[in-house]
Amino acid sequence: MTPPHLLDEAIALAPQEEGVWQGRTHADWANMIGPYGGITAAQALTGILLHPRRLGDPVALTVNFAAALADGEFTVHARPARTNRSTQHWIVEVRQQEQAVVTATAVTALRRPTWGEQEARMPTVPRPGDVPRSRGKRVEWLKRYDTRFIEGHIPGEWEGQDAGHSRTRLWVRDDPERALDFASLTAISDVFFPRLWLRRAKFTPVGTVSMTIYYHADAAQLAATGSGYLLAQAQGQGFRNGYLDQAAQLWNEAGELIVTTHQIMYYKE
């Protein structure tokens, strides 16, 4: 029997009462302090994906990181606040010791074919096979991904020099390979290291406060993407008085826009 993928292990939730699940942090997804935010976001979304009253697939998700998760158990509380004919609005909390550690809202929807256009085009970059794979990863969660940086790698030396911009482009996929679904796509959407480290090249404490994901791909497009690489691009916009934001896009190898995602991070100095 094949052991479950480490992503599936991490997002496994045990049902309690309706809309309440119990999960556990997973050592293989640890960040420097607490778990990788992307896996926490995927766990919060899974509370919706498993919900018996769910309508449709994710269109938007906002996850707010209210406190560092402690290692161990947590509960996910997912509530459909409003169900319409083709859309549904969710409020989610992840709790430890009766306190919210994550708040989230989401929209799920039944999608149907319409006119379409993709204005955010994938940049011209080398193919994944032509880009060297990153080695020597220092945090555990990053070892869960095959990453191939094209531009804006994490600084090798912390020289405090301004790189002039904070744009990163990399190819990324689950390692070992796993067919893309909404949970894994949510986790991957947080793959970028802090833009501050690139822009300032100074190792400053930093952490995501809020992350929003817009899912442009539907289930059929995810199935077609399979276990291929995603091109992930992020760039900072403003850095001011302890908060910075980034705007990011993810495309599949065919150049289709899969996700646009944004986050705001706290930084210390």
Add this chain to the structure above:
Amino acid sequence: MTPPHLLDEAIALAPQEEGVWQGRTHADWANMIGPYGGITAAQALTGILLHPRRLGDPVALTVNFAAALADGEFTVHARPARTNRSTQHWIVEVRQQEQAVVTATAVTALRRPTWGEQEARMPTVPRPGDVPRSRGKRVEWLKRYDTRFIEGHIPGEWEGQDAGHSRTRLWVRDDPERALDFASLTAISDVFFPRLWLRRAKFTPVGTVSMTIYYHADAAQLAATGSGYLLAQAQGQGFRNGYLDQAAQLWNEAGELIVTTHQIMYYKE
């Protein structure tokens, strides 16, 4: 006695029990169907701004439009889900007839000076005084703003031609003038007409599903901005199977980044 500004009339909330306020939709902020989303967002935020347990100023706000607001009364329910030393996480619902019409989350924080950098620079554009003011506005809420389009105005004729891009740039401020604060800034952040109309030049039913605002400006910077114009820029990224997103930035006349904001909209065909 000077009558209150129409924005202040619209966001006026009457306290009920702690964390619950009663408001009313305002005819001067009407959109084609229901109220202007920006004023609804400002009303939801006001539930936080008025809350006696609030810590700090807004850093992030996500507002999900779960249903069209009916004309008349609504209640705003704002709850601090987690209060830390310098940040606070909020869950908000706006309800009519005991049903959620809006869900929202927000982060407020005490900010302090740090290193800073502004990577999203204001584009070089004519000054507000050199750009003609928009006339002949067809929806009520738009008359609450002095708008001066530089690029990407709403199509004068609906010819169904692809404009090739969906970027809009305009100068905007409250009309009559009003010193900028977090409520008015929230309302202005939704000022863009749907990117679909620009890109496709076809009048298609469309409505915002979820909007996120990151506040880069603190209270002192808003005070310095005063009643000056904001340069507002928005561009669509993906349009697919009934949903499109836009990424937007607002700068003050001094070129300081005030807000970055994103939204995902539903469209019909």
